[in-house]
Structure formats: C-alpha cells, structure tokens
Amino acid sequence: MATPHISAAKGDFAPDVLMPGDPRRAKRIAETFFDDPKLVTEVRGILGYTGTFNDKPVSVIASGMGVPSMAIYATELARYYGVKRIVRVGTIGAMAPHLKLGDVIAASSAHTDSAMTARWVPGVSLSHAPDFGLLRKAVEYGESSGKRIHVGPIFTGDSFYNSDPSVQPALLMHGTLGVDMEAAGLYALALREGFAALMVGTVSDLPGADMTARERETTFADMVSFGLAAFQ
Numbered sequence: 001m002a003t004p005h006i007s008a009a010k011g012d013f014a015p016d017v018l019m020p021g022d023p024r025r026a027k028r029i030a031e032t033f034f035d036d037p038k039l040v041t042e043v044r045g046i047l048g049y050t051g052t053f054n055d056k057p058v059s060v061i062a063s064g065m066g067v068p069s070m071a072i073y074a075t076e077l078a079r080y081y082g083v084k085r086i087v088r089v090g091t092i093g094a095m096a097p098h099l100k101l102g103d104v105i106a107a108s109s110a111h112t113d114s115a116m117t118a119r120w121v122p123g124v125s126l127s128h129a130p131d132f133g134l135l136r137k138a139v140e141y142g143e144s145s146g147k148r149i150h151v152g153p154i155f156t157g158d159s160f161y162n163s164d165p166s167v168q169p170a171l172l173m174h175g176t177l178g179v180d181m182e183a184a185g186l187y188a189l190a191l192r193e194g195f196a197a198l199m200v201g202t203v204s205d206l207p208g209a210d211m212t213a214r215e216r217e218t219t220f221a222d223m224v225s226f227g228l229a230a231f232q
C-alpha cells in the first residue's frame with residue numbers, strides 16, 4: 001500500500017515517528033540514533049526511515065516546510081500507516097530575549113495565523129496544544145539528564161518572509177518563546193486524526209545571529225534526545 005506522497009508498504013512505519021522539516025535531518029537522525037535504519041520512502045525527496053531505538057521500533061520522516069506540507073505527511077501516516085505518536089523535531093526562530101542559539105524548546109501551545117484550522121469550528125479559535133503524556137516525558141528527561149528545555153508557547157507562521165512586523169512584539173508580550181511553521185497544524189491534526197503530538201525545537205535564529213544551513217542540518221542531537229525520550 002502506498003499513498004500519493006509515501007511509497008512505503010503497510011507496516012513499514014513504526015507507531016512512533018520523529019518529524020523534522022528537512023529530509024537531510026531525517027537521514028542524519030536515522031543514521032545517528034537508530035539501530036539498523038532502513039529507508040522506507042523517498043517520494044519527492046521526502047526521506048523516511050525505520051529502525052530501532054532502545055530495541056523499540058521508531059521511524060523518522062521529513063515534513064517539508066509549512067503547515068500544508070506537514071499536514072499531508074501527518075495525515076497519511078495516521079490514516080494509512082497506523083502511526084500513533086508524532087514528535088516534530090524542528091528549528092525555531094527565537095523571540096524571547098533569554099534564548100540562545102542551540103537552546104531546546106518544547107511547545108506547550110502554538111498560536112498561529114495558518115488558515116488550515118481557522119474554519120474547522122465556525123466562530124471558534126481552536127487551541128493548539130501537545131499531548132500531555134509526550135510533553136511530560138520530555139520534561140522528565142530534562143530533569144533526569146540535566147539537559148535544559150524551555151517549555152512555553154510558540155507561534156506557527158505561514159510566512160518565513162514578509163510577515164507583519166507588529167506581530168512579533170505583540171506575541172512576545174503574550175509570552176511567546178519563538179516561531180516555527182508547522183507545530184500548530186500538527187497539534188490540530190493530532191486531535192482530528194487521532195494521534196498524539198509534540199513539538200520539540202532547537203533555536204536556530206536569533207535577532208543578529210543565525211545558524212548556517214549546515215548547522216541547521218547538524219545541530220539536532222539534544223532535541224532528538226528529548227523527542228526519543230518522549231516515546232519511552
């Protein structure tokens with residue numbers, strides 16, 4: 001069984017899936033963290049792998065960038081491959097001034113200007129929040145390992161460029177830690193499609209300091225450890 005966007009056979013994906021935006025980050029995660037990783041799909045260059053971690057099956061597949069792309073993969077994984085838990089392992093642009101490059105954030109909620117969920121319940125702004133069990137496991141891993149994780153709201157934007165400049169100060173005033181382009185959509189889809197979701201991210205951009213493309217691809221070990229710990 002394949003879907004329009006995933007060529008894997010039924011059973012090729014584990015119930016637990018890590019989901020970075022970048023296909024090359026997916027490959028690195030599989031090669032670095034998984035035992036016996038196998039490529040299970042590469043349609044459109046969106047790489048997906050399944051292996052084991054701590055003797056349990058686990059998969060990783062890229063989402064591409066933005067809510068619409070992520071939504072295709074998350075929906076097909078849940079509907080056709082029986083995926084039960086998805087942890088996004090992404091990069092985040094910092095808004096809060098106390099954050100530094102490389103810091104790890106778990107999104108306890110995600111505000112959004114994405115149109116995808118805006119009309120799902122007419123007249124209502126839906127809350128976009130993670131699965132409590134996944135978030136709790138990630139936080140517990142931080143406590144037991146001594147690795148720091150910032151927990152708080154982020155903003156999922158539809159635009160990487162040309163967003164309204166007044167939005168970021170207003171979001172910061174309301175406690176928003178940073179910005180990505182998928183988390184809110186993932187949280188909303190999780191409720192609709194019946195899987196559990198969490199977003200863990202690495203700060204890759206600060207006002208005045210950005211990671212290179214290479215650093216974005218490679219600076220991921222801590223957030224992946226948090227993501228894998230959430231599944232344990």
Ligand SMILES: O=P(O)(O)O[C@H]1O[C@H](CO)[C@@H](O)[C@H]1O
Nearest residue numbers: 020021022065090091180181
């Ligand atoms: O690094 P990834 O996981 O792709 O995440 C962030 O990076 C991309 C923008 O550069 C968007 O997808 C954003 O959410």
Ligand SMILES: O=c1cc[nH]c(=O)[nH]1
Nearest residue numbers: 091092093179180181
């Ligand atoms: O969406 C994103 C992700 C990383 N960095 C940004 O500035 N924006």
